[in-house]
Amino acid sequence: LAKTTQPISMDSYEGQEVNITCSHNNIATNDYITWYQQFPSQGPRFIIQGYKTKVTNEVASLFIPADRKSSTLSLPRVSLSDTAVYYCLVGARTSGSARQLTFGSGTQLTVLP
Amino acid sequence: ETGVTQTPRHLVMGMTNKKSLKCEQHLGHNAMYWYKQSAKKPLELMFVYSLEERVENNSVPSRFSPECPNSSHLFLHLHTLQPEDSALYLCASSQDRGVGQPQHFGDGTRLSIL
Numbered sequence: 001l002a003k004t005t006q007p008i009s010m011d012s013y014e015g016q017e018v019n020i021t022c023s024h025n026n027i028a029t030n031d032y033i034t035w036y037q038q039f040p041s042q043g044p045r046f047i048i049q050g051y052k053t054k055v056t057n058e059v060a061s062l063f064i065p066a067d068r069k070s071s072t073l074s075l076p077r078v079s080l081s082d083t084a085v086y087y088c089l090v091g092a093r094t095s096g097s098a099r100q101l102t103f104g105s106g107t108q109l110t111v112l113p
Numbered sequence: 114e115t116g117v118t119q120t121p122r123h124l125v126m127g128m129t130n131k132k133s134l135k136c137e138q139h140l141g142h143n144a145m146y147w148y149k150q151s152a153k154k155p156l157e158l159m160f161v162y163s164l165e166e167r168v169e170n171n172s173v174p175s176r177f178s179p180e181c182p183n184s185s186h187l188f189l190h191l192h193t194l195q196p197e198d199s200a201l202y203l204c205a206s207s208q209d210r211g212v213g214q215p216q217h218f219g220d221g222t223r224l225s226i227l
Contacts (some may be wrong), residue, residue, distance in 0.1 A: 007182045029162055031211035031213065034213060039224065041220075041221070042220050042221070043115070043117075043204075043205065043219050043220055044203075044216070045115070045205045046215040046217065049215055089212055089213075090212070091207070091211065091212020091213045092212060092213050093212075093213035093214050094209070094211050096148075101146070101158045101161070101169075101212055102155075102158070103155050105155050
């Protein structure tokens with residue numbers, strides 16, 4: 001099982017770029033890296049997914065080094081509304097036991113004015 | 114709008130009541146999930162359904178009973194709940210079962226047990 005490790009919390013200021021790193025040292029060949037965002041009293045929202053190198057969408061970028069043992073979610077020019085908990089999940093697209101479907105504690109990002 | 118709708122949004126019930134939570138997805142997905150999120154705690158996976166068949170029961174007490182009549186609907190039947198069952202209950206769906214399949218979540222049902 002690819003266990004993930006993220007910082008518990010991070011603070012940033014409006015307009016800055018924020019990078020949240022997730023470690024997954026025993027990632028498997030078939031595993032993808034998926035990031036979610038959760039606001040209080042709402043369900044998590046899918047942000048971005050990648051397998052290797054770099055992926056970018058209208059919300060964020062995901063950087064994955066060649067060894068794939070970590071990944072970095074990059075949020076450009078954050079605003080107060082980006083204050084949320086961010087989760088990193090690692091797993092294959094074709095299977096997943098209950099133990100793997102573990103969101104963990106995530107990273108609480110607080111954006112300050 | 115996530116394509117996953119949960120009702121009711123809020124529910125208050127006594128310990129002896131019987132109620133049901135409903136989840137409906139309009140995404141054509143084959144897998145559906147129930148999660149529990151207590152205050153200040155991570156999400157806990159409860160049940161996983163794939164093509165209407167229950168494939169995971171994550172050691173959930175029998176007072177929680179899931180039902181998946183078709184691929185678009187998922188229910189969670191509640192009876193004889195305890196105060197510690199007060200939480201946000203989230204439903205999600207994904208194209209197929211797999212940790213790497215992006216999940217689409219509803220906004221949950223806030224359940225309070227008196």
